[in-house]
Amino acid sequence: MSRRRVVITGIEVIAPGGVGKENFWNLLSEGRTATRGITFFDPAPFRSRVAAEVDFDPYAHGLAPQQVRRLDRAAQFAVVASRGAVADSGIDLAGYDPHRIGVTVGSAVGATMSLDEEYRVVSDGGRLDTVDHTYAVPHLYNHMVPSSFATEVAWAVGAEGPSTVVSTGCTSGIDSVGYAVELVREGSADVVIAGSSDAPISPITMACFDAIKATTPRFDDPEHASRPFDATRNGFVLGEGTAFFVLEELESAKKRGAHIYAEIAGYATRSNAYHMTGLRPDGLEMSEAIRLALEEARLNGDAIDYINAHGSGTKQNDRHETAAFKRSLGDHAYRTPVSSIKSMVGHSLGAIGSIEIAASALAMEYDVVPPTANLHTPDPECDLDYVPVTARDQVVDAVLTVGSGFGGFQSAMVLANPERSLV
Structure with a gap:
């Protein structure tokens, strides 16, 4: 029996070294590194003090002040990238039944940066044993539940079909797209906006990886700190970012003349x-x-x-x-x-x-x-x-x-x- 074949027709990436898939690809094809000393907070107390940070201005990428106030950094990434993937695909989602448009979002650690910051606020910098919740932002609940990421992406693209978050640690980004493929193959959706987002560069994350010595202590040379497969490697460099895709059935994509990146x-x-x-x-x-x-x-x-x-x-x-x-x-x-x-x-x-x-x-x-x-x-x-x-x-x-x-x-x-x- 023939099966529905699923293709990628839109891509957007927000990654260290540049926002947008073109900047991302230029970095990779030129072999440049985007690792540097941590600037988001004072890394001096930590064993590992390097990271791959994204230079990202949410206002420059179309987010309104209320969105910036409401959304964790990882959610901001996801909303901007999902919109970018739709634009790259050239698909007119208004011409589709919104109940046939799905969303899958992968994330390992959810709204880590916002949760870390809010804990510092409600605990008065860790000095209070009993925190004062009245100092928390009104959107704290959304930071607690990673499902809010899928909600935000669905709102951003007008999707009313299957919507879910996949959280399987460091395979979340593959698994969320794999799940999206199955939605199209089985006929549960005609188009799925799929991808993943994480912004984990925060004190709590650094402390956790420090404890198990998973991240590199090579902070004297940040540009060359990440050395996969090299005999001198001694741990990974924490990063952040997102990538989103438009997935649709092959024949449908061909019919509308879409550019197909890959099946x-x-x-x-x-x-x-x-x-x-x-x-x-x-x-x-x-x-x-x-x-x-x-x-x-x-x-x-x-x-x-x-x-x-x-x-x-x-x-x-x-x-x-x-x-x-x-x-x-x-x-x-x-x-x-x-x-x-x-x-x-x-x-x-x-x-x-x-x-x-x-x-x-x-x-x-x-x-x-x-x-x-x-x-x-x-x-x-x-x-x-x-x-x-x-x-x-x-x-x-x-x-x-x-x-x-x-x-x-x-x-x-x-x-x-x-x-x-x-x-």
Whole structure:
């Protein structure tokens, strides 16, 4: 039985280094990094003092003063990016039944920045054991519930169909888009505005990652602090940002003459049921997600032209997914370029999966594989082609992008040229 094929027809990205997908792609293709010393607060008390911050002015991007007052920074990102994706797609949503327009939003930590700030206010800087709620903003409840993100995006685009938030840690950005694909495939929606957003650069987040030594203490050289797959890596750089997409059925997109970036051909997710933060070295669960995503895409592993890695820059993750690529793709893993854009834009937790989908689609758009910045001393245990330092011109018709999250989540997605031959 034939199935509805789902394609990306609109993309917008807000990421460190520049707002907009063009600025985002320029950063990646030029191999520049957007990591720097933290400016949002005084980082002196913390072990890790670097981050990948976004230079973002909500007023310059069309948000009204009341929206800026009401919305957490991550929600602001989501609203601006969702509108941008719709504009990029050229779709006239007014011509659709609003009950057939869906929204899916991924977020790992929700309104962290607002919650952190409001706690400082109601506790008088932490001096009160019993907080005084009368000092809180009237919209505090919306900061407490990540579902408010989906509400805001739905209002922004006029969607009255399925609307949800997916929160699966650092795979939220892949999983929210994967869920959106299923909504279109099963006929529950004709168009879905899908993506993810996180703005976690706050004292509480830094303290949490400091405690488990997951983030890098290399704050004397922020630009080169994120070093996925490099033998000298010692943790990730926290980031922030968002990416949103317009997803619709292939034939419908063709009929309206839409520009098609890529087909989302396969998606799968698994859990290792093993450890909150630990990973088995054999990469079994990630390789199983990859195998199932390829099976759904009806592609053999040797059809993959590029792997957009999770590549966080922690010792165990980089080795874990290297093993997963070998396990799932066999010898083809050694012939396939692999890179981590976290080397340039940091790790924005729940948002990064969608940002990496955007990077994958744009790699197909421009036939360029973005590099792994700061990779100068290869780790012998990470012995694949990680495209060090400099982008590479190459025909890219199929991309595998993967994510790995605390709690044991392992997700994989295959993007492909919709005109490819199925195998």
